[in-house]
Amino acid sequence: MAKLELKNINKTYDRKTIPVKNVSLSVDDGEFLTLLGPSGCGKSTTLRLIAGLEEPTRGQILIGDRDVTALRPGDRNISMVFQSYALYPHMTVYENMASPLKLRNTSANEIEQRIARASEFLDLNTDLMHKKPGQLSGGQRQRVALGRALVRNPDVFLLDEPLSNLDALLRERVRAEIKQLFEQQNAPVVYVTHDQVEAMTLSTKVAVLYEGNLQQLDPPGRLYTHPANQFVAGFVGSPQMNLLTLRCKGHSAELGNLRVPLPPQVPTPPHVVLGIRPEDVRLCEDGDALTLPGRIFLVENLGMQNLLSVRVAGAGDNTITLRALLPADRRWEGDDVVVAIVPDRIHWFDADTGDRLA
Incomplete structure (x- = not known):
């Protein structure tokens, strides 16, 4: 697997709009990093920069020993799970999970084996594999989106607010499933949320962002007991400090x-x-x-x-x-x-x- 590293990443749209300001951080194999902050703090832009959906104005993005700053998304060997699930509505569950492997010309036998492993782990039974997304519940669709990411065996997993469309009870259950799932993965995980409960329960490290600046990067416990500044102190913790x-x-x-x-x-x-x-x-x-x-x-x-x-x-x-x-x-x-x-x-x-x- 590969370490993810951001070195002095900046993104500027114009002189007045700078969503990411000189952010540096690293995520090792097996680490789960959450980008946490209010709307407009730069967390989703940072994730899009890692994915290659945006190009940084300045700085470097490294995956392992590769500088991927200028590479297209398809050449970075990453998997991304979106807030909207982004499943193909005309395809079955099996076809959705197989689609990224077919694009990489993976053999039919290898596709079948990978999907079988992922579906067993995610509790996607045989009956569900032949259904289309419109026939599934929100939680099932989210597991399919996770399964599609897992089968690729990527160097880095990226998750962009994957639980925000779920109701409170389902969000709690899927959150626990995600925690168990990624505890068994060796690749770095970067997760974006504005929900501090998700950040505190899922992460090995949390990066708190505000107005494009990295405010603190620490394990959840230290973030809570030793906030680096007044913003972190007021943002992390419920009820508020x-x-x-x-x-x-x-x-x-x-x-x-x-x-x-x-x-x-x-x-x-x-x-x-x-x-x-x-x-x-x-x-x-x-x-x-x-x-x-x-x-x-x-x-x-x-x-x-x-x-x-x-x-x-x-x-x-x-x-x-x-x-x-x-x-x-x-x-x-x-x-x-x-x-x-x-x-x-x-x-x-x-x-x-x-x-x-x-």
């Missing part, structure tokens, strides 16, 4: 009547952004050092937990809103509460640049 711009005094940030010490290695700026995830805001217990009294003004029932929005008195006439995940074992609305924030779960960001401070 509390991000509070606070005034500094001495070597502390003023959060209501509370003084939150800054890390020793951080110089004291005029203002700083404190980040704390809702699951790290809890009811006050004896011994808690960082506690805040407030009043609940909104309760969102999430099933096993409630997401509470709490108004906390700020400096002067200002109020601060903190969101906290608390058990759903009592009614909360309108209550006065005292919440505590976990000191070692606080994230600090520069108020001007958004970069992580510690």
